[in-house]
Amino acid sequence: MKRVLLLRRGEGAVVARELDDDAVPVGATELAADALPAFVAEHEAAPVRWVWDDTTRWYPGLLAAGVRVARCTDLRLSRAVLRRSPFADRSLLAGPDAGGWDVLEPVTATDPGLFPLADPADLLDPVAEDRRQQAALAASPERARLALLLAAESSGALVAAEMTHAGLPWRADVHDRLLTGLLGPRPPAGQRPAVLEALAVEIRSALGTPGLNPDSPAAVLAALRAAGLPVPDTRSWTLEQVDHPVVPPLLEYKRLARLLAANGWAWLDTWVRDGRFRPWFLPGGVVTGRWASTGGGALSVPTQVRPAAVADDGWRFVVADVAQLEPRVLAAMSGDTAMAEAARSTDLYQGMVTAGAVPTRAEAKVGILGAMYGGTRGESGRMMPRLARRYPRAIALVEEAARAGERGEVVHTLLGRGSPSPSATRSDEADLGEPPEDRGPRDDADRRRRAWGRFTRNFVVQGTAAEWALCWLADLRNRLWRLGGDGPVEQRPHLVFFLHDEVVVHTPEHLAGVVADEVRAAAAEAGRLLFGGFPVDFPLDVAVVRSWADAG
Numbered sequence: 001m002k003r004v005l006l007l008r009r010g011e012g013a014v015v016a017r018e019l020d021d022d023a024v025p026v027g028a029t030e031l032a033a034d035a036l037p038a039f040v041a042e043h044e045a046a047p048v049r050w051v052w053d054d055t056t057r058w059y060p061g062l063l064a065a066g067v068r069v070a071r072c073t074d075l076r077l078s079r080a081v082l083r084r085s086p087f088a089d090r091s092l093l094a095g096p097d098a099g100g101w102d103v104l105e106p107v108t109a110t111d112p113g114l115f116p117l118a119d120p121a122d123l124l125d126p127v128a129e130d131r132r133q134q135a136a137l138a139a140s141p142e143r144a145r146l147a148l149l150l151a152a153e154s155s156g157a158l159v160a161a162e163m164t165h166a167g168l169p170w171r172a173d174v175h176d177r178l179l180t181g182l183l184g185p186r187p188p189a190g191q192r193p194a195v196l197e198a199l200a201v202e203i204r205s206a207l208g209t210p211g212l213n214p215d216s217p218a219a220v221l222a223a224l225r226a227a228g229l230p231v232p233d234t235r236s237w238t239l240e241q242v243d244h245p246v247v248p249p250l251l252e253y254k255r256l257a258r259l260l261a262a263n264g265w266a267w268l269d270t271w272v273r274d275g276r277f278r279p280w281f282l283p284g285g286v287v288t289g290r291w292a293s294t295g296g297g298a299l300s301v302p303t304q305v306r307p308a309a310v311a312d313d314g315w316r317f318v319v320a321d322v323a324q325l326e327p328r329v330l331a332a333m334s335g336d337t338a339m340a341e342a343a344r345s346t347d348l349y350q351g352m353v354t355a356g357a358v359p360t361r362a363e364a365k366v367g368i369l370g371a372m373y374g375g376t377r378g379e380s381g382r383m384m385p386r387l388a389r390r391y392p393r394a395i396a397l398v399e400e401a402a403r404a405g406e407r408g409e410v411v412h413t414l415l416g417r418g419s420p421s422p423s424a425t426r427s428d429e430a431d432l433g434e435p436p437e438d439r440g441p442r443d444d445a446d447r448r449r450r451a452w453g454r455f456t457r458n459f460v461v462q463g464t465a466a467e468w469a470l471c472w473l474a475d476l477r478n479r480l481w482r483l484g485g486d487g488p489v490e491q492r493p494h495l496v497f498f499l500h501d502e503v504v505v506h507t508p509e510h511l512a513g514v515v516a517d518e519v520r521a522a523a524a525e526a527g528r529l530l531f532g533g534f535p536v537d538f539p540l541d542v543a544v545v546r547s548w549a550d551a552g
Helices: 033-043 055-064 075-082 098-103 126-138 143-166 172-183 194-207 217-226 247-263 265-271 303-308 325-334 337-342 348-354 361-373 378-390 392-406 441-482 509-531
Strands: 002-009 013-019 025-032 048-052 072-074 280-282 292-294 315-322 494-499 502-508 540-545
Touching (some): 033 055, 055 072, 072 075, 126 143, 172 247, 247 303, 325 361, 325 392, 378 392, 441 494, 441 509, 502 509
Antiparallel strands (some): 315 540, 494 502
16 A cells, blocks of 8 residues: 655645655655645545654644545554554664654644644654654564554544544534523623522521632531531532531532533533534543543533534434443453353343352442452452452453552553553552551552552553454444545544544434444454454444434
């Protein structure tokens, strides 16, 4: 397949260089920036992979011009994978501008222009970086796995840019009605909505504090203690244990105040434009490979406002999520056939009960989550011996990852994403729920060691699940495009939302059934790509709905 590397040049010019099999340029075409979309569209007629420093710097402008790219190599994301992967020789990535590549950040700006001012990417050499990355990949003892991960990561960058470009359909009038129903009419700037103000009056009356500001945790804590309630904090779960008239209005105030702050009228004004919610999705934004986002809290849209996500007239949402993704991935990557047998049930936990591993579904869930997240004490710890006997390979995999982390070693996902080393991240700052008193240097070292073991235990599973999801997205993206149509991405069935194990597709209504089939087929293909013929199922809950909230 032809590879073409794109470079920015001063005075609004772009250079396109075709690369040979050794990543050496064999030709160059210089063109004006405004001619690039036509150039890319012409070359997309034949298989081509575009190589560029960072998808967020190139693809938004192409999408704005109505041009879709099938394949790319994102050098920024690929380097981040290679420099941590135990499957790659990091010394092959060394170069005079290596430090600049290591700290290069994505661009999250509303202007899709190709030439942002003072862009640090312009100080880097994409030709040399591509050559270094190709050398590291060629020398890898796990080249096939690592190549799949790099391709999936770059495809994820294309998906993310397309989702930002298309936006999630969002009805501002519905959102406003939801807020009004919960909070009262929109208040003037600087004032509380009527419902919050009424709750504030109840809180002050119950505590006998006329001037109390319920938005101040310190003031509320002091008022609670003055009323004879010896609470350590004002967290909701703490307040739920208290029997006092102030608790119901205070809990309701906290709930509605969070909604107002996170998704209130200010959020609506800022993040919904032209009937679309347009955050920026950031592939590889978490060390495990999970996505992050910036702008509008895209990865935590609360159920209270999801009714405002309404498909366009004549269109529908196809919403799909995977049942118990991480336990199924654990079964597959460990090759544990007994656990895979339980996973053939739509409900893996109930499948474990049916197999006689544990007596109840609740115990199955607590035990498996404890095994993956390090909750090996209490109820989950009690389940571990039974799970280890029934599912020895699955439990051994996470136990070995935990021990490796405790020894300070790097662990990796199935395709080769490496964990950071303990020295790179301070795990000792997390609240691990252990008593702080009488702790010496050895106690602190043991605490850090155990904490890092819990991290690496989960890293291998969560990271591999993220790889499965990337393959799912990449294949689904292409399947949706092939369903037909002559317009750009947003005029065909297209992805508009992704969160770990859930996707939302916006599609013309007459294609909704076909899209649902393609979503399932892409999930099955992702399983085959990662796990070959190993018999593990990834069942989906798929709904065709007008509003996202109707998906349940």
